[in-house]
Amino acid sequence: MNPRLKYGKLDWQLIGIYIILVLIGWISVFASVYDEENAGIFNLSQRYGMQFIWIVTSLVLAYFILFVIDPKSYHVIAWILYTGALLMLFIVIFLGVEVNGSKSWFMIGPFRLQPAEFSKITTALALAALMSKHNFKLGTLMSYLKVGALLLAPMLLIVLEKETGSALVYLAFLFVLYREGMSGTVLALGLMAILLFVLTLRFNPFVSIIVLVFIMSVIETINSKRVFTNILFTAIFIPALAYSPRLAELPFLSGFENLPKETWLFVMIIPLIIYQVYRAVKRRLAYLWYLLICFAGSVALIYSVEFIFDTILQPHQKVRIENLLGIQKDLQGWGYNVHQSKIAIGSGGFSGKGFLQGTQTKFDFVPEQSTDFIFCTIGEEWGFLGSVFVVSLFVYLIIRIISLAEKQRDSFARIYGYSVAALIFMHFFINIGMTIGITPVIGIPLPFISYGGSSLWSFTILLFIFIRLELERWN
């Protein structure tokens, strides 16, 4: 312990929220697997007993991080830890035990350890180390290649472990890059790709293309000087597109009735494209070129959705997405989890059924109810009030981390802080989102709350390294 440090300046708000969330988690695990015959909350044969052990050990870890480890060493050991984690991720593919179809767990005696949980920390540290180097500037091709390699390596290994869900979490680092100056276009394109993908799956390419043309028109309008003309043109052109298949009813076009209806869209869009290409060439409008390339890419995406969906995605992933989009309703099979989860949360009503009074989250009606679906117990027993309270805690935690990160003079601490906020945000959004049916079911835990040692340890380490780094500010 360094006596010269002002430990009074520790951010007690973050520590306080951490403790509240961990306690809520413990109580919820207790409630979700509560068994009258093994009622003691410290009973080690039950998950709530084990969770107590994880909490105690997490506090020990937190103590070490706050008072023992020198925060300056993170710059140095970041790469060693990162490489070590990659090695573990690689080895687990061969030596790991299979749990729910994925090989991502080490079995050490009676305990299970998931390297993917810890590699989030090491990746965050390595990213901070890389980007805080004084000669590093995000924007060059080289810089993107380095960052890309750093992020993709663990993601790839985790996909090979068949833990696609955990790999998706790494997309959180895109937010960090965005904060550090990456163009927002990447995020915007990503969002648009998701939107077009969902629209095409839920409806058809016809609808997607009309939406795409609409988005393009809006961007064109923002960039162009002829605002009024553009708005007027869009207002006429979009409905015209929607009705374009009726062109086939024209007498002189009889014989073309059997063409796919998107054909008529293209009949109308292609002259417009030719005109825009002409404009781009003549007036050297760079943004117009980007728009046109973007349009072409989007059309390609729309027509490969079926291929991606049928060939690349695993059957269980397909079903989860179809269930989310309401394309198919299978309440006995894959839709079961979400259906049960929504009943549990929905039946909580405004103020909930009360502690241990949840009927839905007892036994095994909600699967994984102490790990990935722990939010069901909160929703059922504490109702809308309790749920909103937990959501608020998370939002406050994330915002607090971001605002503290912004205050850092050391860019290592700032980048690391953003990574922590982004990772917690991704878990928070996807996990709670899946229990209430707004994101697909991806098996990742709710930070600090879900049952499990790997998860609790890794989030504790993740958060407390930041709290300790933050303290350096007062030095």
Add this chain to the structure above:
Amino acid sequence: MGVEFKHKSILIAGIFTVAALIVIQLFNIQILDDQYKINADNNAFRYDVRYPARGLILDRNGKILVGNETAYDIMITPYEVKQFDTIDLCNIFGLDINDVKTTLKNYKKNKRKIGYQTLPFVKQANSKQYAVFLEKAYKFPGFNAISRTIRTYPYNAGGNLLGYINEVDTSFIRKNPEYKRGDYVGRTGMEQAFEKILRGEKGYNIFLRDVHNKVKSSFSDGKYDKEAIPGKSIITSIDAELQSYGEMLMANKIGSVVAIEPSTGEVLALVSSPGVSVDKLATISKYYSELVNDPYKPMFNRAVMSPYPPGSVFKIVNGLIALQEGVIDLDDEYLCRMGYHVGRGVACHAHPSPTNLEESIMMSCNAYFCWAFREILDNKKYPNIAQSFNRWREMVESFGFGHKLGSDIPAEQGGTLPSTKTYDRIHGENRWKSLSIISLAIGQGEIGTTPLHLANLAAIIANRGYYYTPHIIKGSPDTTISADYTQKHFTMVDREHFDVAVRGMYRAVNSPPGSGATAWRVAVEGLDICGKTGTAQNPHGKDNSVFICFAPMDNPKIAIAAYIENAGFGATWAAPIASLMIEKYLKREVERKDLEKHISESNTIILNAK
């Protein structure tokens, strides 16, 4: 600052947007939307299913063919079970103590999986067991009884006709998600055909319970409860007495008897033998493998599924067509010297000769109909045999042959009728003539008719030229029948030609012995039965015994076809059976007790085996 500041603000706006999305969705499912609170999968509710009584199946006079009896399913909620006297429970229901112990152990093992669920423990306990159980119910916490209905069969009306019900299995539920575990569904016969009418609608009572599974109260004072709606009864056209009489006569015989009311097309009896005994219907699963493996295929409804050669009864159709086509006159006589000796020839039996059409029907002369059939096909009106054959075929089809009649009897089949293509295939294109297919003249060869077809033929002759599509459901306030069933279907033969067929059939039964009449033994004083025998050759053994008839001659009330496999002459088995059934139906009491005894006790299966 600069771009980083802008990006930070957008990220924070993004976080709040996501948080808002989550809160809106929470508000939606926790406060706005009630469906998650009263969903059947919600464990806070105990749904006690109320099973409806299945509709009855009644005969034409309101007698119950298929009725209901209350049985009790004893249910267990493993979560509520405490120590109890296992032996006592076993004694009440006659259970094996070791089985029960294993079951209970299994429940304990799967405790978490079962949760609060209530599962069936003893199925279909009778009311006596139920009464004993009720008295001691306090000793068995976690057990309760729900009432179900099981089927009863007051008449032996034939398992194939009635069909059976059983509990739905997993594969059935997958295809029909409106059924749930524990539901019963009609699987064959009328139970299956009229499932939608018979099944009724399940109801439920909802109770609210707390986490300890104590039922606290009826939810919202039963506002959301639903009464079970009993299934509707169906009134069939079957005559229960006649049907079970037919079943009795057909005991130990292979074949079927179909009786139709000619003036409506209503099926009065439909017997297929050997069939599934109604004693086995209620608990069919016990006998299932036995029934499936029986070489005589009792589950196969011969009356509507089996295509047989019609034999001599088909001669009437050829005679009528020849008359309609104008190729024979009523007075034309043909000579029969024990057969028709052209080509391969067709043998005949001894009878007075020469004969005209009426006498030929009466005596069933093969030679006459061979001549007549050749006249039809070699008719100069048509340029070639293919066209005259097609004309013949069309007219045969107008009698209902060669296709499904469109009845509401489950699993009805259409039989077979050859086409020019059939003979092109057998003999080569244009390489066949009337003589090549002469077997059709006497109802042999490439023709297959079901007993239902033949009964319909009898009805056509009884009606002098038309039929109503045979059907087994009578219209009632609850069930409307297809409009097609009240429509006359005319044959392509004119009304005036039928009198000679009727007279021929009358004389076949009512002429004195020695006159050449084929069925004089089955005449009944005062009933004016008109009939036609048939002895259809059967490549697999002894001839099939066939008889179609109707009675009385004027204003016929009943038309019957009887078809007995491998039994011999039509006059020996099929005719007496049909005649007895007519007597039963028209007089309600059979006076020919000796004949009845002889027929019902004979075993043609064993006779044939010799």
